[in-house]
Amino acid sequence: MKRVMAIRILLVDDHPVVRQGLKTLLEGQFGWEVVGEASDGVEALDMASSLHPDVMVLDVTMPKMNGLETCRLLRRSTPGLEILFVTQHDSPQMMREALDAGARGYVVKSNAARDLLEAVKAVSQHRAFTALTRRDTLESS
Amino acid sequence: MKLRILLADDHEIVRRGLCALLQKHEGWEVCGEAADGREALEMAKQLAPDVIILDIGMPNLNGLATTRQMLQQDPNAKIIVLTITDSDQVIREALNAGARGFVLKSDAARDLVSAVEALQDKRMFFTPRVNDLMLTGFLEKGRAISTREPPSLPTLTAREREITQLLAEGKSSKEAAALLNLSTKTVETHRSNIMRKLSLHSIRDLVVYAIKNHIIQIDRPLEVKDTPESPVA
Secondary structure (H helix, E strand, O other): OOOOOOEEEEEEEOOOOHHHHHHHHHHOOOOOEEEEEEEOHHHHHHHHHHOOEEEEEOOOOOOOOOHHHHHHHHHOOOOOOEEEEEOOOOOOHHHHHHOOOOOOOOEEEHHHHHHHHHHHHHHHOOOOOEOOOOOOOOOOO | OOOEEEEEEOHHHHHHHHHHHHHHOEEEEEEEEEOOHHHHHHHHHHHOEEEEEEEEEOOOHHHHHHHHHHHOOOOOOOEEEOOOOOOOHHHHHHHHOOOOOOEEEEEEEHHHHHHHHHHOOOOEOOHHHHHHHHOHHHHHHHHHHHHEEEEEHHHHHHHHHHHHHHHHOOHHHHHHHHHHHOOOHHHHHHHHHHHHHHOOOOHHHHHHHHHOOOOOOOOOOOOOOOOOOOOOO
8 A cells, every 4th residue: 555645834935825826736735734824934933833844835035034044043943844945036046045054945936836746745755855947147148 | 607817927836826816706717827928918819808817027028018918909808917016117007008906916815806806896906005106196297207207118119128028038039039920130120229229238238127127027135134043033
């Protein structure tokens, strides 16, 4: 019998419509559950300590506390939690900052529908997942 | 009969979220989804939706240019624009383009249903900020100001604006020509005219112009603080 992989996910993004889109996608996977939604880094820290998710899907640019700061703090307070950034910043520099802050994965929002499920699965198994699409218009002109 | 809505946003994840939001409403259906303005124009022609929701910052043809072209195609089209910013310039351009609704993306979960309801009832829907600006004679003031400003966006034709967007997005003249069903030579002629009209000297200048005039959008500036140990509360 195939074993169902249950994954408890906390979604953190300041745009409710984006959270709704991510949730629809994630909850289509059997056994995956969005246990909570936060709209900024401060709320995310609180919810991470009370809900004990396996994976946090985290935006970079948010009010009150951005995703990078949130990630650094979580690395100390909740070391078992795996963090996957889902952001509109399609840049190698930002990806490097995110990984240095302690994230396990990095996905660009424009490709989230394609990459998110694979990325969540990977980071939940403590494997890295990173994907960029950027074409640098200024440099290529 | 169901109210049929066409949705256009380049981010599939946003479209999923918007779909989920709209389809909760009884009697509404999302009849089509487009990932850019050109696709939206085609789908609007084929599907004849009752309401069209357009993101402003789409590639290939942005939401404002799409709004103008859709209204040329069908002057009765009911269009709501979705935007990440409600700056004066964006509001003015959206209204001038003919949008009947204006919703901030960050408030879409709260405002979008009300906006569609308003258009369904042949009313308009604007955020409180837009209403405030309109009440204070914003449009008249804007027109007065625009006559004093140095020539910018209005000096370009619709075709030149389309080409400006494609070039600023990094497409070559050949790629832009293929997208617009024009010859490369025609695009290059337009390109020279654009550069001359705007007194620009490089593609880099053109990109800056396109960003400043909301022809293309870039990511919001990141508000990263220097100290990782900033207080949590």
